[in-house]
Structures are given as C-alpha cells and as structure tokens.
Amino acid sequence: MSKMSPREVALQAEFDAFYTATASSDLLPRLHAEALGDACPSEVEAYSSCNWNLLGTALSRLRMRPGQLLADIGCGTGGVGLWLARALAVNLVGVDLSRTAVELAMARRSDFVPPERARFQVGTVRATGLSDQCAQGAICVDVVVGTAEWAATLQELHRILEPGSRAVLTRTVRAGSGTVWKPQVENAGFEIEDVCERPEEPQIWRSLYHLWISRERELRRALGDALADTLLKEAREVLPRLGRHRSSLVTLRRRAT
Numbered sequence: 001m002s003k004m005s006p007r008e009v010a011l012q013a014e015f016d017a018f019y020t021a022t023a024s025s026d027l028l029p030r031l032h033a034e035a036l037g038d039a040c041p042s043e044v045e046a047y048s049s050c051n052w053n054l055l056g057t058a059l060s061r062l063r064m065r066p067g068q069l070l071a072d073i074g075c076g077t078g079g080v081g082l083w084l085a086r087a088l089a090v091n092l093v094g095v096d097l098s099r100t101a102v103e104l105a106m107a108r109r110s111d112f113v114p115p116e117r118a119r120f121q122v123g124t125v126r127a128t129g130l131s132d133q134c135a136q137g138a139i140c141v142d143v144v145v146g147t148a149e150w151a152a153t154l155q156e157l158h159r160i161l162e163p164g165s166r167a168v169l170t171r172t173v174r175a176g177s178g179t180v181w182k183p184q185v186e187n188a189g190f191e192i193e194d195v196c197e198r199p200e201e202p203q204i205w206r207s208l209y210h211l212w213i214s215r216e217r218e219l220r221r222a223l224g225d226a227l228a229d230t231l232l233k234e235a236r237e238v239l240p241r242l243g244r245h246r247s248s249l250v251t252l253r254r255r256a257t
Helices: 004-024 027-039 050-060 079-088 097-109 147-160 182-185 199-213 216-223 225-244
Strands: 069-073 091-094 119-123 135-140 161-174 192-199 245-254
Touching: 004 097, 004 199, 004 216, 027 199, 027 216, 050 079, 050 161, 050 192, 050 245, 069 079, 069 147, 079 091, 079 119, 079 135, 091 097, 097 119, 097 161, 097 225, 135 147, 147 161, 147 182, 147 192, 161 182, 182 192, 199 225, 199 245, 216 225, 225 245
Parallel strands: 069 091, 069 135, 091 119, 135 161
Antiparallel strands: 161 245, 192 245
C-alpha cells in the first residue's frame, strides 16, 4: 500500500477506535435497524445507508458470472460485499482503511461464503493495493465524499477493473447541481450505465442521527465518551444539511478499449 496522507492516517485511527468500540456492543446495529425499519438488511450490519433497495439494485447492475472477483472498496466489516458475493456466487476482495474493520471482516467470512472465497486487506480508495485489471466488478457504498476523492477513486477503479466490467457506487451531491461529476467519469474511462435516485437516503441518516441524539446516555455508556462525542458532533453538524443534498446509486462500465 502506498504511503497514507496525514488525513488518511487520522481517519484510520478514528475508524479503528470506532470498530473496536462497536465490536463490544450491539447498540449501534440496533439503532441502525430501528432507523431503517423493515428496509434494513440486518444480516449485513453495515454502518451506512445500505438498504434492501441498494442491495437489489447492485445485484442486478453488476452482471457478474460465478467465480469472478468482486472488489468492495471501503468495505468496513465486509457485510455488503459478503452478501453480494454469496448472492452472485463470486469471490470477494474487500479493502478498507481500518485495520480493525479488516480483522472483523475476516472473522465473519464463513457466515456468508467459504472462507477461501473472500479476503480483506488494508488500503485506501485511491490506493487499494490490488493488481491491475484483477476484478470483474466493484462496489463502493458511502465512502467517497469530496470531488478530489471521487476523481482518485474513479482512477483506481479503472485500474483494477477488467475492460467491460462495472462498478456500482453511491454518490451524494448538492441538490440542484445535476450530474456535475459526469465529465470526471468519462475522463476516467467509464460510461454511465445507470443513475438510480435514492430519495430515501437523507431520511435514513435523519432518523439515525435523531436516535443518536435522543439515546446519548446509552451511547456514552456503551461506547465511551470519546466515540459518543464524535458521533454526536457528526449528527448535529450534518442534520441541518440533509435537506440540501441529493443521493443516487451510480452504475459505471469501464470502456472495453
């Protein structure tokens, strides 16, 4: 893996602490399930906006064949990639910034697929550590945020995907901005196959953030003050902005030439 930036080093420490704390408590998965209701794929245990609609759309859009390799970039504890690997009968490689998340993902492989069909490693969205053209599909859920990170992720996905393969990514932009990211996609060597709007996504986070705030005492007791403060800060800062963004699930196909 290439040398991480100071921001990535800080994020790694933050996410390692997050996954270490959450591994010893089921509070956050329970709150997540409560926020999503019957749209929550509980088995996945994803700390993201992943719901049944997202999984179903990704399943149909990846168009992979049994035995091919799916790359889950920003995999966390691996739930999304493992669920898709089982459903598609493919192999999986997951990449995440957090060493703790990678260890937890490795430990739960056998809940979904034979262990030899899935592996996980530490890496970033801009430098996964995977080989050139090694994968025939990729998934990336709630990982890429800023414009520069989006461009770097597209370049890395283009490098690791075989020509003609597809990537399914979540994308959030300011409402009214349109597909401002389209030129970056084309410049990176991809075609846009589908853009599926996710009008439910802001409400997922709105419900979850309100639960964090209303259950502050439980958060502190289960996770400790430091992590609880981080989560509550995120909730209070992001909540007022949720009405100003638009989310979608984007399917990109790497050009054959």
